[in-house]
Amino acid sequence: MEIFDLTVYQLKEMMEKGTITAREITSVVLARIRQFDADIRAYVTVTEEDALAAAQEVDQRRKDGEKLPPLAGIPLGLKDNICTKGVRTTCSSHMLDNFIPPYNATVVEKLNKCGAVLTGKLNMDEFAMGSTTEFSAFFPTHNPWDLERVPGGSSGGPAAAVAAGEAIYALGSDTGGSARQPASFCGIVGMKPTYGLISRSGVVPFASSLDQVGTLTKDVRDCALVLNAIAGHDPKDNASAAVDIPDYTTFLTGNIKGKKIGVPKEQLGDRLDPRVADVFKKALDKLEELGAVVDECSFPHAASAVPAYHIIAPAEASSNLARFDGVRYGYRAVPDDGKEYDLLEMYMKTRGEGFGPEVKRRIMMGTYVLSSGCYEKFYLKALKVRTLIRNEYQRLFQDYDVLVTPTSPYLPFRLGDEVDDPLELYHSDSYTIPVNMAGLPAISLPCGFAEGLPVGMQLIAPAFAEGRILQVAHAFEQNTPYHQQRPPLKEKKGSES
């Protein structure tokens, strides 16, 4: 394997042995970006000089005999909704084209303390609303496994970058599947931790009762290492949980004998692509072979999670995105005839010109379901459905240690195929959305291939039982070859995209 194909853990070991430096690793990753990102388009902003400087500093500290954390000197990319002081943070929106945050997100502060090396900011669906990264206001990102296909979304840039070796790991966010589904589409590991485990301070909010920072890594051990670095209470996030954070690598025992795994049968229904179903069934056989007890179970309200989510998430988004008013930061519309807008016109034109079509649709839906006369029929009703979903998970976790589903019912779409059909896209998240509605932790990991495209499997656990899913995911991974496969990238010489 090439340097850019290696994991955080492997590169950390090499640096500790002195066989490679952080600067060398960073140079390799930057070269990879230069070579392939014209085709993949994962990056909105590349921070080459800062990355090399940060890497050099880590090398110096190591040379001085300092004992450094595992992430020191390892290049990472950040989804472009995670604020980086002095580095443009756009949410892939014209609204924030020129936005330079005056502070770092808490996760960025934590990574900086670890000596992390930021190679840049990664593309996404605008304000994290979408499942293909085609709603980026700048350009779509391409799937490294097949450049004609989407990388998933909304963390499509982070997933594509990690899969292509343009970053060793990345952080994204996950409101309804936005870290897990792109991880599945790009053949890597994506984790959405329990609501409240990781601080969202400085992460541009979408739906505050659902949002969580997510990790994108090449394997489960890397996922545990990244969680170790960024989990923990933060007074700057009111929903941050004050819980003890274990060393997540201690769960990677390789042993899952007797673990009870439930498969909600309602999530293997009509929408599931038979090619995905086939790979998924073989993965279940593998889990049984490893000693787990795999059983079918029932989750009758699974289907109602999608419509309820598409009330709650837009409602919260319409409120959160009210901050984009052209006054304190971001885009402001100016009339081109030299006259001046009045205040209401300025608000309306700024938002009308600054936001893209999917963001507008969701703001409209959110505004409507919260408007007088609609609140009870839509918003309050959706919150009650949310209680039913939580109760069902609670009931299931009395009988099962973890639940397992495919991460997405579909293989990666062809670019342009689904972008005009919002309902079809909303359904594509139907296995990941219920997890956010209940605030549970879940991981997506590669579980096979269909027609050369990666298929992901999702493991779900009770709140704050990240260790449990890491344990099962790790055991599966150690006994299957999928996490070691890398996309066969070739430069599209002379072509334009």
Add this chain to the structure above:
Amino acid sequence: MKLTREEVRQVAVLARLALNEEEFNELYGKFNEVLEFVETINNIDTENVEPTYYLMPVQNVWRSDEAHQPLAPEDVFLDAPERDGSFFKVPRIL
């Protein structure tokens, strides 16, 4: 239930979104399509079910009243579209 064009135009005003005609037409159809879909939750029986507003059992997160270092004024105004000294400048209101 479908909203009329006038009703959807009113929602756009509430949401402070100026939409051109082409954009409005595109959005109008999709808005009603999604609305009909999300309305299906009204078929679910939620009699005697409490709503879940928050996932975490936390209420009233307090902190001690200690001074912290705020952002420097220059940082606060770093991204302002228009400023006048230590004020954000907006179009005429009155």
